[in-house]
Amino acid sequence: MTFQQHSTVLAGDAPGQSTTLYWYTAGPEDAPTKVYLQAALHADEQPGTMALHHLLPMLRDADAARTLKARFTIFPSVNPLGLATRVLRRHIGRYDLETGVNFNRRWPDLYPQIAQAIAGKLVDDPQANLATIRKAVGVWLDQQQPATAAQRLRLLILKAAHDADIVLDLHCDDESLKHIFTSPDLMPGLQDLADRMQVAATLTAEDSGGGSFDEVLPGLYRKAQQANPGFPIPMGAETATLEYRGQADTHDAMGREDAQGLHDFFAGRGLIAAPPPVATPAPGPTSLEATEMLRADRAGLLAYRVNLGDQVKKGDVIADIIAMDGPEAFIGRTPLRAGTDGLILSRVTAKYVVAGASVAKIVGCDILPARAGGYLLED
CATH class of the missing domain: 2.40.50.100 (RNA polymerase II/Efflux pump adaptor protein, barrel-sandwich hybrid domain)
Incomplete structure (x- = not known):
């Protein structure tokens, strides 16, 4: 079995202060596809954590049955810093209280950081170019020296996600129907995810203006394509923000339903060897x-x-x-x-x-x- 819990201690910003982040991996380490899942980057948004609570045993059982065909990395509650920010009996998990910065804003623009590193190394093989770009990003990340706990957390997340083929960031709205944010380049490719989630809308933007986490990798590959038109560069990651209704919708039955939708999406992609049910079509994308x-x-x-x-x-x-x-x-x-x-x-x-x-x-x-x-x- 490859299903495994991990823990990472993050040093805090005050002497003697630290926090522990728990995460999981499952599936063959040499699988051709890597899937990255995280929930509660906005730490006061818990429906995604509930969904991953139900998905983890499904992945554990599939791993034991040797039916996982991808390598999964799962952070069920990815922001322990935000979990700790309670003020006057209110959870302020959306913003870093030190800086006021939204935890899902101002993620880095990666292409300018690696443009020089890949210059002269691109070839006629799209998969080789993808490997070159991912290696350059990994090297750049290894060179970073974060100064604060929030920066250390962001670096850990990017290291875990930068070479994934599918990156899903689970959130929720205030009071809402289910919906998805993703890049227009990735539709209709992710329509199967929209169908499995049964979303009311899929909203697309190349650049929403805020530097959201789900835009980091599509932005990297899009800019690499634009800057190197003579070389085949694939859109190397399917990424999306999944909005699971509203904050008050953290219910066991809903979480089980949402986990089943994710399981069926992976099964439909052949990443779990299980026959998925027929999906009901959801609305197509809109800008x-x-x-x-x-x-x-x-x-x-x-x-x-x-x-x-x-x-x-x-x-x-x-x-x-x-x-x-x-x-x-x-x-x-x-x-x-x-x-x-x-x-x-x-x-x-x-x-x-x-x-x-x-x-x-x-x-x-x-x-x-x-x-x-x-x-x-x-x-």
Whole structure:
């Protein structure tokens, strides 16, 4: 059996401080395909951890039966630093409290770091070029000298994921239907994942503006292709952020269902030797630039007029904002209207909002001029 638990002690930022990160591997070490899974990079988002809790025994049993055909690396709760950031009985697992940086933002742009290292080494063999790029990234990562606990954690994650063929980052929204974020280059290739998850939407962007983890490897290979047009360079990693509903949806039965969807996706790819059931087709991809991040234009109390999954038209009232000051305080209501036709994908659970707060995602079909080429995340 190759199923194994590992632990890594990460030095903290204060003398005598450290934290332990637990992770697993399974499957043949020499398997031709490497799969990397992580959950709770935003440490206050637990549905993905619940899903991996149920997936791990499936992988353990498949490993014992020798039916794993890929090498799996699994971090069920990848951010112990974020797990520890509780303030006044609230879990603040989305941001590094030292810097204020979102744990899923500002991941490195790898291609400029390795461009010189691969110069003159590319050939006519796409697999050889892929190996050259991965080796260069590995060398660069080995040269890094992180100074903080957060930097040490990021480096550990990148070392574990940089040479994987499939990289899945499990998250959740606030209150939401299941959806995926991925790169347009990887669709329709990842439609089988969308089908197995039964997502309501797959949202695509080459660069959402925030340096998200799932964009690191596609960005690397895309820029390598653009900079070296005379050489065949494959898109060497299928990566995606999987949004498993909302934060409150950390339920045993849902986790079991989500784990089964992942298992069936791997089985459908031949990475687990098991016959998967027939998948029900999910909606195809749409550009993230066609998704409206509807924001409040004033402070107040939200009163929604729509539910998750509703189809709306441009101009429809999505919610009223109840005034909490001024002459109409606690009486007046101002409608907040949709700026596009589309599907209500998410809402917020905290109903007191301030001006500029995101209150809903509306997945449309048409690129929104205000979104084209801009920062695409909530944040």
